[in-house]
Amino acid sequence: MDNETVGIPASEAEAADIISTARDAGVRLTITGRASKAGIGHPATAGARLSSAGLSGISLYEPSEMVIAAHAGTPLSELEAHLAASGQRLTFEPPNPAALFGNDGEQTVGGIVAANWSGPRRIQAGACRDSLIGVRFVNGRGEVVKTGGRVMKNVTGLDLVKLVAGSWGTLGFITEVTFKVAPVAEAETTLVLAGLDDRRAVAAMCHAMGSPYGVSGAAHVPGEGTADALTLIRLEGSAFSVAHRIRALTDYLIEHLAENPANHNGHSLLDADDSRAMWVGVRDCVPIARPQDRAIWRISTAPTRGPDVVHAIASQLDIRHFYDWSGGLVWVSTSSKGNAGEAIVRQAVAAHGGYATLIRAPMSVRESVPVFQPSSGPLARISVDLKRAFDPDAILEPGRMAAGV
Amino acid sequence: MSTIAFPAPDPAILARREAIWADLARLMPAGGLITSEEERRAFETDALAAYRQVPLAVVLPASTEEVSAVLAYCNREGVKVVPRGAGTSLAGGAIPQEDAVIIGLSRMRRVLEVDYPNRTARVEAGITNLAISDAVSADGFFYAPDPSSQLACTIAGNIAMNSGGAHCLKYGVTTNNLMGLRVVLMDGSIVDIGGDYLDSPGYDLLGLFTGSEGQLGIVTEATVRILPKAEGARPLLIGFASSEIAGACVTAIISAGIVPVALEFMDGPAIRICEDFAKAGYPVEAEALLIVEVEGSEAEIADELTKIEAIARQFNPLALRVSQSPAESAAIWKGRKSAFGAMGRIADYLCMDGTIPTGQLSLVLRRIAEICAENGVGVANIFHAGDGNLHPLILYEAAKPGDLERAEVAGAEVLKLCVDVGGCLTGEHGVGIEKRDLMSYQYNPVDLEQQMRARAVFDPRWLLNPAKVFPLEGRFQP
Numbered sequence: 001m002d003n004e005t006v007g008i009p010a011s012e013a014e015a016a017d018i019i020s021t022a023r024d025a026g027v028r029l030t031i032t033g034r035a036s037k038a039g040i041g042h043p044a045t046a047g048a049r050l051s052s053a054g055l056s057g058i059s060l061y062e063p064s065e066m067v068i069a070a071h072a073g074t075p076l077s078e079l080e081a082h083l084a085a086s087g088q089r090l091t092f093e094p095p096n097p098a099a100l101f102g103n104d105g106e107q108t109v110g111g112i113v114a115a116n117w118s119g120p121r122r123i124q125a126g127a128c129r130d131s132l133i134g135v136r137f138v139n140g141r142g143e144v145v146k147t148g149g150r151v152m153k154n155v156t157g158l159d160l161v162k163l164v165a166g167s168w169g170t171l172g173f174i175t176e177v178t179f180k181v182a183p184v185a186e187a188e189t190t191l192v193l194a195g196l197d198d199r200r201a202v203a204a205m206c207h208a209m210g211s212p213y214g215v216s217g218a219a220h221v222p223g224e225g226t227a228d229a230l231t232l233i234r235l236e237g238s239a240f241s242v243a244h245r246i247r248a249l250t251d252y253l254i255e256h257l258a259e260n261p262a263n264h265n266g267h268s269l270l271d272a273d274d275s276r277a278m279w280v281g282v283r284d285c286v287p288i289a290r291p292q293d294r295a296i297w298r299i300s301t302a303p304t305r306g307p308d309v310v311h312a313i314a315s316q317l318d319i320r321h322f323y324d325w326s327g328g329l330v331w332v333s334t335s336s337k338g339n340a341g342e343a344i345v346r347q348a349v350a351a352h353g354g355y356a357t358l359i360r361a362p363m364s365v366r367e368s369v370p371v372f373q374p375s376s377g378p379l380a381r382i383s384v385d386l387k388r389a390f391d392p393d394a395i396l397e398p399g400r401m402a403a404g405v
Numbered sequence: 406m407s408t409i410a411f412p413a414p415d416p417a418i419l420a421r422r423e424a425i426w427a428d429l430a431r432l433m434p435a436g437g438l439i440t441s442e443e444e445r446r447a448f449e450t451d452a453l454a455a456y457r458q459v460p461l462a463v464v465l466p467a468s469t470e471e472v473s474a475v476l477a478y479c480n481r482e483g484v485k486v487v488p489r490g491a492g493t494s495l496a497g498g499a500i501p502q503e504d505a506v507i508i509g510l511s512r513m514r515r516v517l518e519v520d521y522p523n524r525t526a527r528v529e530a531g532i533t534n535l536a537i538s539d540a541v542s543a544d545g546f547f548y549a550p551d552p553s554s555q556l557a558c559t560i561a562g563n564i565a566m567n568s569g570g571a572h573c574l575k576y577g578v579t580t581n582n583l584m585g586l587r588v589v590l591m592d593g594s595i596v597d598i599g600g601d602y603l604d605s606p607g608y609d610l611l612g613l614f615t616g617s618e619g620q621l622g623i624v625t626e627a628t629v630r631i632l633p634k635a636e637g638a639r640p641l642l643i644g645f646a647s648s649e650i651a652g653a654c655v656t657a658i659i660s661a662g663i664v665p666v667a668l669e670f671m672d673g674p675a676i677r678i679c680e681d682f683a684k685a686g687y688p689v690e691a692e693a694l695l696i697v698e699v700e701g702s703e704a705e706i707a708d709e710l711t712k713i714e715a716i717a718r719q720f721n722p723l724a725l726r727v728s729q730s731p732a733e734s735a736a737i738w739k740g741r742k743s744a745f746g747a748m749g750r751i752a753d754y755l756c757m758d759g760t761i762p763t764g765q766l767s768l769v770l771r772r773i774a775e776i777c778a779e780n781g782v783g784v785a786n787i788f789h790a791g792d793g794n795l796h797p798l799i800l801y802e803a804a805k806p807g808d809l810e811r812a813e814v815a816g817a818e819v820l821k822l823c824v825d826v827g828g829c830l831t832g833e834h835g836v837g838i839e840k841r842d843l844m845s846y847q848y849n850p851v852d853l854e855q856q857m858r859a860r861a862v863f864d865p866r867w868l869l870n871p872a873k874v875f876p877l878e879g880r881f882q883p
Contacts, residue, residue, distance in 0.1 A: 064763070064764060129609060162612020162615075186662070
């Protein structure tokens with residue numbers, strides 16, 4: 001094995017052999033599925049490529065148990081089609097990377113797990129890692145490891161499932177994943193409030209999230225040019241329930257806005273098709289994805305501090321932004337020149353709490369600034385030691401998340 | 406005595422007992438250290454009361470800093486530590502060792518901060534599960550995971566075991582409702598993991614700590630997600646002639662795309678024992694009972710209950726009754742949540758906690774009955790039907806020689822059965838000592854070693870709650 005090799009194992013055992021061989025030869029491995037998110041992270045130093053493309057297919061689907069398992073290279077679209085045929089879906093709404101990265105948007109189920117890739121419904125239904133109930137992977141020793149399983153309640157031993165989710169290939173080559181799933185909601189609608197500024201919008205979204213009406217999405221896209229700012233609040237459920245709750249929620253928010261006077265240009269309701277289309281856009285970062293030569297930061301903070309983070313950055317940089325997760329997920333686009341505003345973004349996050357990930361930037365920027373939020377002290381030591389506990393010779397995506405990880 | 410082994414206590418530690426007491430006395434304020442034999446004995450077991458070990462000492466810190474001082478000392482001196490919340494573990498997770506210091510969190514139970522717009526509460530980890538909900542209830546919020554022991558159990562223990570409850574079908578278990586932790590590591594260092602925002606920037610240490618059974622560090626503070634209470638909730642009782650029919654009804658409800666907030670199951674013996682205790686109006690003539698709870702406004706509840714009733718009627722229910730009042734709903738839940746206590750009035754029992762794929766329900770219930778009959782012990786089944794988390798209560802008489810051992814043999818066979826059909830040993834109670842020696846039935850040596858390698862990052866010398874979770878043989882030593 002050398003640095004030019006592309007390994008496409010057809011089985012888990014073959015994947016284990018390839019990793020063992022690479023370990024013996026001291027060859028580093030870049031792990032890919034469809035490479036849709038290959039532009040995230042510190043760029044790989046020279047190494048061979050190990051692809052999950054040969055591990056494909058649904059391995060288990062029991063609709064009445066609300067569980068599905070698939071080999072890691074299975075296209076997400078295939079898994080979602082399988083679920084849809086039985087009226088079910090993944091609850092965490094994984095984003096499609098097409099708008100962000102200008103690719104075809106095809107991604108694998110292993111890839112969404114490795115990235116813990118969650119969308120707008122995360123605030124209600126949890127992240128990818130919350131739906132993930134089992135993983136099989138090959139560690140950096142070339143050993144096949146099973147963690148979790150196919151049942152949704154399982155506290156047997158250490159929860160390595162969570163650790164593997166969001167580890168970007170640095171702990172193991174994922175071979176199979178198992179999710180709990182849920183019925184597709186019979187109905188959905190979105191309440192749109194027009195013309196609110198960021199702080200009023202976040203206050204309204206937090207107010208809605210604190211209501212008993214079961215909000216499954218809360219996003220705010222600021223106005224630009226002649227376009228009004230739009231604050232989006234989604235309800236899903238049975239047709240009867242959604243019709244009932246949307247009336248109650250609208251009254252509740254109109255009352256809130258009356259008590260907290262704000263420039264507000266009215267409200268409207270989106271029907272199911274328009275609602276779906278609107279949330280696909282939020283999910284996929286469409287409002288600020290273009291032009292593609294700008295850098296994109298993804299910042300997680302407490303919802304009410306989202307506008308503070310934005311203010312801190314916007315006072316020093318020319319940015320565009322919007323909010324998801326009731327204000328707690330801030331997508332920010334900056335110039336990709338220099339350090340893509342890294343120091344200013346990190347400073348804003350340090351001041352207001354949370355973390356920032358440089359989701360999109362040219363390779364030269366990602367080579368010079370940390371893409372993931374740097375850690376320090378004992379937590380940094382723990383991350384490095386955990387990496388060693390899975391991959392002692394650092395052959396799996398070394399350095400992608402941080403030095404030593 | 407029975408079959409689960411404890412490691413032999415370290416004679417060097419036992420010999421230094423008085424010196425260790427003196428050192429701990431310097432670290433802890435007056436009243437924070439317990440050394441008298443009589444008072445230590447109060448900590449000798451938890452809810453797995455068949456096993457007892459009197460600890461070397463008990464410290465009851467009042468702050469993260471005190472926890473840190475004691476852990477740093479124990480780490481330096483090589484003294485084992487057993488963390489303890491309220492001692493309600495059914496798996497023996499809080500049972501001490503003769504050469505270990507208990508660090509109990511019962512003095513750390515304040516609510517530190519409630520943030521309604523961001524829907525979080527920051528609490529000291531010794532607070533009880535129910536006290537969190539009580540603190541935010543007047544403002545219309547609650548903390549979702551609701552283990553049956555929620556009146557007594559602490560959030561620290563819930564985090565250690567990744568506890569669930571009756572309502573986790575909709576709201577998830579502990580790991581899905583946590584946002585941040587303050588943790589003291591074995592060397593005494595204090596770290597903050599996560600915070601009041603979603604997800605973590607690097608490896609998911611929050612996820613790793615949750616369910617780690619006090620083996621990676623001691624959690625002293627937690628930031629939890631609080632949720633707005635539903636407008637209303639109402640349970641429906643459905644009695645069936647057999648467990649098989651009830652299981653088929655559960656499948657039909659979920660296949661219809663309905664996920665109720667709770668979906669609980671009791672078999673005939675459990676129904677009658679609980680009814681006798683709680684007078685909840687359970688149908689005592691039935692051999693299986695489902696408690697199905699739905700939430701929402703009055704109109705939504707009525708709409709959803711109508712759909713569920715229509716499905717249930719296809720399975721010829723012996724009884725079908727919708728709660729008509731909050732008092733009746735409370736009685737129905739009281740019966741379910743006091744099931745273990747009610748059972749304890751008539752027999753000693755071991756509470757199993759395996760999870761199975763729900764499609765295997767009929768087979769598994771039949772095999773559980775056979776296994777218990779073969780071993781000459783009784784059984785009553787109570788479980789979370791929506792997620793397949795079973796709680797067979799294996800009944801025995803402690804006074805009868807050999808009965809506990811027979812119950813343990815039956816219990817182990819039941820748990821192996823859960824694994825055989827694709828499930829796991831424990832859904833929400835944890836491994837503790839109880840299921841430790843079955844771990845190698847669910848996991849192969851490579852799986853277990855990977856877990857132990859991750860564990861070793863935090864506690865390479867096996868000082869933290871070391872008798873638990875991993876079989877005593879073949880332990881990874883870095």
